[in-house]
Amino acid sequence: MSAKFTIDDLKRILREGAGTDETVDLDGDIAGSDFEELGYESLALLETGSRIEREYGISLDEDALADARTPAALVDLVNSHLAARAV
Known part of the structure:
Protein backbone atom coordinates (compact mmCIF):
# COMPACT_ATOMS: atom_id res chain seq x y z
CA MET A 1 0.00 0.00 0.00
CA SER A 2 1.41 3.34 -1.00
CA ALA A 3 1.12 6.62 0.91
CA LYS A 4 -0.64 8.10 -2.11
CA PHE A 5 -3.83 6.73 -3.65
CA THR A 6 -3.68 6.51 -7.44
CA ILE A 7 -6.10 5.90 -10.27
CA ASP A 8 -4.52 2.44 -10.62
CA ASP A 9 -5.30 1.72 -6.96
CA LEU A 10 -8.91 2.72 -7.61
CA LYS A 11 -9.14 0.54 -10.72
CA ARG A 12 -7.87 -2.44 -8.74
CA ILE A 13 -10.39 -1.88 -5.94
CA LEU A 14 -13.25 -1.39 -8.43
CA ARG A 15 -12.39 -4.67 -10.13
CA GLU A 16 -12.04 -6.56 -6.83
CA GLY A 17 -15.20 -5.20 -5.23
CA ALA A 18 -17.75 -4.48 -7.90
CA GLY A 19 -16.28 -6.16 -10.94
CA THR A 20 -16.37 -4.54 -14.33
CA ASP A 21 -19.00 -4.07 -16.96
CA GLU A 22 -17.78 -5.82 -20.10
CA THR A 23 -18.60 -2.70 -22.12
CA VAL A 24 -16.24 -0.54 -20.04
CA ASP A 25 -12.47 -0.45 -20.52
CA LEU A 26 -11.01 0.44 -17.13
CA ASP A 27 -7.56 0.31 -18.70
CA GLY A 28 -8.36 3.45 -20.69
CA ASP A 29 -8.36 7.02 -19.42
CA ILE A 30 -11.32 6.96 -17.04
CA ALA A 31 -10.27 9.77 -14.68
CA GLY A 32 -12.85 12.26 -15.93
CA SER A 33 -15.63 9.80 -16.70
CA ASP A 34 -18.75 9.77 -14.55
CA PHE A 35 -19.04 6.59 -12.47
CA GLU A 36 -22.51 5.95 -13.91
CA GLU A 37 -21.04 6.00 -17.44
CA LEU A 38 -18.58 3.36 -16.22
CA GLY A 39 -21.42 1.17 -14.93
CA TYR A 40 -20.93 1.82 -11.20
CA GLU A 41 -24.06 2.82 -9.31
CA SER A 42 -24.25 4.14 -5.76
CA LEU A 43 -24.23 0.70 -4.08
CA ALA A 44 -21.04 -0.29 -5.93
CA LEU A 45 -19.44 3.00 -4.91
CA LEU A 46 -20.37 2.46 -1.27
CA GLU A 47 -18.67 -0.95 -1.44
CA THR A 48 -15.66 0.68 -3.11
CA GLY A 49 -15.54 3.32 -0.37
CA SER A 50 -15.67 0.62 2.31
CA ARG A 51 -12.80 -1.25 0.71
CA ILE A 52 -10.74 1.93 0.49
CA GLU A 53 -11.44 2.72 4.16
CA ARG A 54 -10.33 -0.74 5.29
CA GLU A 55 -7.23 -0.87 3.13
CA TYR A 56 -6.03 2.68 3.77
CA GLY A 57 -7.23 3.15 7.35
CA ARG A 69 -18.77 11.63 -9.35
CA THR A 70 -15.58 10.72 -11.24
CA PRO A 71 -12.56 8.53 -10.52
CA ALA A 72 -10.34 11.65 -10.41
CA ALA A 73 -12.60 13.23 -7.77
CA LEU A 74 -12.56 10.06 -5.68
CA VAL A 75 -8.76 9.79 -5.91
CA ASP A 76 -8.49 13.43 -4.77
CA LEU A 77 -10.88 12.77 -1.88
CA VAL A 78 -8.92 9.74 -0.68
CA ASN A 79 -5.59 11.58 -1.00
CA SER A 80 -6.94 14.53 1.02
CA HIS A 81 -7.83 12.11 3.83
CA LEU A 82 -4.44 10.40 3.61
CA ALA A 83 -2.68 13.77 3.78
CA ALA A 84 -4.74 14.85 6.79
CA ARG A 85 -3.95 11.59 8.56
CA ALA A 86 -0.21 12.06 7.92
CA VAL A 87 -0.14 15.46 9.63
Whole structure:
Protein backbone atom coordinates (compact mmCIF):
# COMPACT_ATOMS: atom_id res chain seq x y z
CA MET A 1 0.00 0.00 0.00
CA SER A 2 1.41 3.34 -1.00
CA ALA A 3 1.12 6.62 0.91
CA LYS A 4 -0.64 8.10 -2.11
CA PHE A 5 -3.83 6.73 -3.65
CA THR A 6 -3.68 6.51 -7.44
CA ILE A 7 -6.10 5.90 -10.27
CA ASP A 8 -4.52 2.44 -10.62
CA ASP A 9 -5.30 1.72 -6.96
CA LEU A 10 -8.91 2.72 -7.61
CA LYS A 11 -9.14 0.54 -10.72
CA ARG A 12 -7.87 -2.44 -8.74
CA ILE A 13 -10.39 -1.88 -5.94
CA LEU A 14 -13.25 -1.39 -8.43
CA ARG A 15 -12.39 -4.67 -10.13
CA GLU A 16 -12.04 -6.56 -6.83
CA GLY A 17 -15.20 -5.20 -5.23
CA ALA A 18 -17.75 -4.48 -7.90
CA GLY A 19 -16.28 -6.16 -10.94
CA THR A 20 -16.37 -4.54 -14.33
CA ASP A 21 -19.00 -4.07 -16.96
CA GLU A 22 -17.78 -5.82 -20.10
CA THR A 23 -18.60 -2.70 -22.12
CA VAL A 24 -16.24 -0.54 -20.04
CA ASP A 25 -12.47 -0.45 -20.52
CA LEU A 26 -11.01 0.44 -17.13
CA ASP A 27 -7.56 0.31 -18.70
CA GLY A 28 -8.36 3.45 -20.69
CA ASP A 29 -8.36 7.02 -19.42
CA ILE A 30 -11.32 6.96 -17.04
CA ALA A 31 -10.27 9.77 -14.68
CA GLY A 32 -12.85 12.26 -15.93
CA SER A 33 -15.63 9.80 -16.70
CA ASP A 34 -18.75 9.77 -14.55
CA PHE A 35 -19.04 6.59 -12.47
CA GLU A 36 -22.51 5.95 -13.91
CA GLU A 37 -21.04 6.00 -17.44
CA LEU A 38 -18.58 3.36 -16.22
CA GLY A 39 -21.42 1.17 -14.93
CA TYR A 40 -20.93 1.82 -11.20
CA GLU A 41 -24.06 2.82 -9.31
CA SER A 42 -24.25 4.14 -5.76
CA LEU A 43 -24.23 0.70 -4.08
CA ALA A 44 -21.04 -0.29 -5.93
CA LEU A 45 -19.44 3.00 -4.91
CA LEU A 46 -20.37 2.46 -1.27
CA GLU A 47 -18.67 -0.95 -1.44
CA THR A 48 -15.66 0.68 -3.11
CA GLY A 49 -15.54 3.32 -0.37
CA SER A 50 -15.67 0.62 2.31
CA ARG A 51 -12.80 -1.25 0.71
CA ILE A 52 -10.74 1.93 0.49
CA GLU A 53 -11.44 2.72 4.16
CA ARG A 54 -10.33 -0.74 5.29
CA GLU A 55 -7.23 -0.87 3.13
CA TYR A 56 -6.03 2.68 3.77
CA GLY A 57 -7.23 3.15 7.35
CA ILE A 58 -9.32 6.24 6.69
CA SER A 59 -12.98 7.17 7.08
CA LEU A 60 -14.85 8.65 4.11
CA ASP A 61 -18.00 10.66 4.67
CA GLU A 62 -20.90 9.15 2.68
CA ASP A 63 -21.95 12.57 1.34
CA ALA A 64 -18.41 13.35 0.18
CA LEU A 65 -18.20 9.91 -1.40
CA ALA A 66 -21.49 10.51 -3.23
CA ASP A 67 -20.23 13.90 -4.43
CA ALA A 68 -17.15 12.28 -5.97
CA ARG A 69 -18.77 11.63 -9.35
CA THR A 70 -15.58 10.72 -11.24
CA PRO A 71 -12.56 8.53 -10.52
CA ALA A 72 -10.34 11.65 -10.41
CA ALA A 73 -12.60 13.23 -7.77
CA LEU A 74 -12.56 10.06 -5.68
CA VAL A 75 -8.76 9.79 -5.91
CA ASP A 76 -8.49 13.43 -4.77
CA LEU A 77 -10.88 12.77 -1.88
CA VAL A 78 -8.92 9.74 -0.68
CA ASN A 79 -5.59 11.58 -1.00
CA SER A 80 -6.94 14.53 1.02
CA HIS A 81 -7.83 12.11 3.83
CA LEU A 82 -4.44 10.40 3.61
CA ALA A 83 -2.68 13.77 3.78
CA ALA A 84 -4.74 14.85 6.79
CA ARG A 85 -3.95 11.59 8.56
CA ALA A 86 -0.21 12.06 7.92
CA VAL A 87 -0.14 15.46 9.63
